[in-house]
Amino acid sequence: ENQEKDDYYGQVLKNASDLKTNACVTPAKPIPASIRQVLKKVHPEVDARYYGCGLVVPESLEGCRILDLGSGSGRDCYMLSQLVGENGHVTGIDMTDNQLEVARKHVDYHMKEFGYQKPNVNFVQGFIEALTEAGLEKSSFDVIISNCVVNLSPDKKRVLAEAYSVLKDGGELYFSDVYSSGRLTEEMKTHKVLWGECLGGALWWKDLLQLAEEVGFSPPRLVTAKFITIGNKELQDVLGDFKFVSATYRLFKVPKGNTEPRQVMYNGDIRGVEDSFEFDCQYTFKANEAVRVDGEVAAILTHSRFAGDFTFQQPGGPGEPCGVKPKVSGCFAILL
Numbered sequence: 001e002n003q004e005k006d007d008y009y010g011q012v013l014k015n016a017s018d019l020k021t022n023a024c025v026t027p028a029k030p031i032p033a034s035i036r037q038v039l040k041k042v043h044p045e046v047d048a049r050y051y052g053c054g055l056v057v058p059e060s061l062e063g064c065r066i067l068d069l070g071s072g073s074g075r076d077c078y079m080l081s082q083l084v085g086e087n088g089h090v091t092g093i094d095m096t097d098n099q100l101e102v103a104r105k106h107v108d109y110h111m112k113e114f115g116y117q118k119p120n121v122n123f124v125q126g127f128i129e130a131l132t133e134a135g136l137e138k139s140s141f142d143v144i145i146s147n148c149v150v151n152l153s154p155d156k157k158r159v160l161a162e163a164y165s166v167l168k169d170g171g172e173l174y175f176s177d178v179y180s181s182g183r184l185t186e187e188m189k190t191h192k193v194l195w196g197e198c199l200g201g202a203l204w205w206k207d208l209l210q211l212a213e214e215v216g217f218s219p220p221r222l223v224t225a226k227f228i229t230i231g232n233k234e235l236q237d238v239l240g241d242f243k244f245v246s247a248t249y250r251l252f253k254v255p256k257g258n259t260e261p262r263q264v265m266y267n268g269d270i271r272g273v274e275d276s277f278e279f280d281c282q283y284t285f286k287a288n289e290a291v292r293v294d295g296e297v298a299a300i301l302t303h304s305r306f307a308g309d310f311t312f313q314q315p316g317g318p319g320e321p322c323g324v325k326p327k328v329s330g331c332f333a334i335l336l
């Protein structure tokens with residue numbers, strides 16, 4: 001089954017303009033100027049075969065080991081290669097030979113462009129449902145990203161479970177994907193074009209919450225979401241009233257259980273977000289400002305790579321001012 005699917009990205013599509021809808025290329029958020037600079041250094045051939053649907057740039061990546069699930073022609077890997085620096089590392093995994101070939105062809109070009117002595121990127125052929133089988137080590141990555149790929153997997157729970165297993169404790173899965181407003185029908189799921197356009201395999205967003213919990217991740221935190229316009233009458237007719245969004249979620253491998261809300265203060269030290277760190281669509285941390293966060297976010301901040309970027313007050317500790325309220329925005333309302 002995967003072999004046939006591999007043809008869509010390997011043979012049918014030559015570049016992003018061959019797609020029939022904008023589902024695979026809908027950015028969920030405008031790209032910040034600093035990242036536009038980083039993207040400018042990516043080779044045009046790699047860029048032309050980019051089929052992502054979101055910007056996958058979590059904060060604080062220097063020195064991190066990153067894995068990109070379904071790395072395609074490698075655009076995000078080459079972007080992240082600059083952000084982790086020469087001492088960090090980025091591995092891309094994909095099942096499609098043609099895409100891997102484009103990605104590998106330009107390793108030297110990029111390393112020269114970034115001024116690195118030795119490559120900090122590599123591309124592995126394999127299935128995202130079988131990461132350890134593809135030679136990736138358990139508990140070896142700080143961050144896993146993925147851009148518009150998980151929807152293409154027939155076994156999403158396995159993808160999440162494998163990602164969980166190769167993440168270090170405290171690690172993060174930060175990924176963009178397409179979600180639907182309900183469980184899709186068999187007709188939609190087996191429609192070849194809908195599948196290739198990243199719509200037929202879209203997960204009902206509530207099912208992601210369920211799967212993440214079953215696998216052991218912290219409850220997914222929504223970062224951004226944007227409606228997808230289908231713009232193709234024939235496909236729209238098959239889809240009926242179902243709606244789709246391109247959304248980015250962050251899931252952490254952190255201990256569960258302690259769900260006490262806590263007061264936290266961001267110290268302003270993360271590069272690029274010194275004044276204001278938009279953790280998700282609910283919490284934005286302004287430097288040196290006390291904020292009360294719910295227990296899930298408190299657990300994430302204390303056990304992840306962000307632990308050193310915050311000061312934490314003990315639950316119910318002395319001096320917690322009254323009136324420090326969680327900053328809740330209505331971001332969940334934009335979801336389906």
Ligand SMILES: C[S@@+](CC[C@H](N)C(=O)[O-])C[C@H]1O[C@@H](n2cnc3c(N)ncnc32)[C@H](O)[C@@H]1O
Pocket residue numbers: 002006009024049050051052053069070071072073074075076093094095096099126127128129146147148149152153198
């Ligand atoms: C929509 S494209 C996105 C590619 C890339 N992330 C980007 O942003 O350009 C989907 C990619 O996922 C890969 N893919 C789909 N299912 C896969 C699987 N089960 N295992 C490995 N790769 C897969 C395809 O080969 C293709 O390169």
